[in-house]
Amino acid sequence: xxxxxxxxxxxxxxxxxxxxxxxxxxxxxxxxxxxxxxxxxxxxxxxxxxxxxxxxxxxxxxxxxxxxxxxxxxxxxxxxxxxxxxxxxxxxxxxxxxxxxxxxxxxxxxxxxxxxx
Numbered sequence: 001x002x003x004x005x006x007x008x009x010x011x012x013x014x015x016x017x018x019x020x021x022x023x024x025x026x027x028x029x030x031x032x033x034x035x036x037x038x039x040x041x042x043x044x045x046x047x048x049x050x051x052x053x054x055x056x057x058x059x060x061x062x063x064x065x066x067x068x069x070x071x072x073x074x075x076x077x078x079x080x081x082x083x084x085x086x087x088x089x090x091x092x093x094x095x096x097x098x099x100x101x102x103x104x105x106x107x108x109x110x111x112x113x114x115x116x117x
Contacts (some may be wrong), residue, residue, distance in 0.1 A: 004093075008067035012098070013030050013031060015028055015030045015069050015074045016029045016030060016031050016037075018069045019065065021041075024044035024045075024113070025042060025043050025044050025046075026067060027039055027041055028040045028069070028071070030075065031046055042076075043065060044061045044065065044083075044105035045062055045063065045065065046065050046078060047060060047061075047062060048061050048063050048078075048080075049061075052087055053094060056093075056094065059086060061080055061086050062079065062080075063079060064078060064081060066079055074103070095111065095113070097113060
């Protein structure tokens, strides 16, 4: 959260180097045109809270923070860790919700799962 609240970009600066630290995080060295310099520490992992299906509550998922330093320009992105599990778990939860909401005393399990040949 500290990165999100304190990340500020100066348009006249550039990133000089990146170093992978022992704990998996990254240290980025930056320098601006007025001889000021600094270091930004990027964590290896982020914890996100995403709603997989519209109208459903968000679920926690880990993401790896990725970066690329090319021609003094920094690019940041993230990659979700095992998004297939998040989707499968969310779908199973949604199926259970629909199954409970549509059950009657005559037909306690009206939901059929499968495919047509």
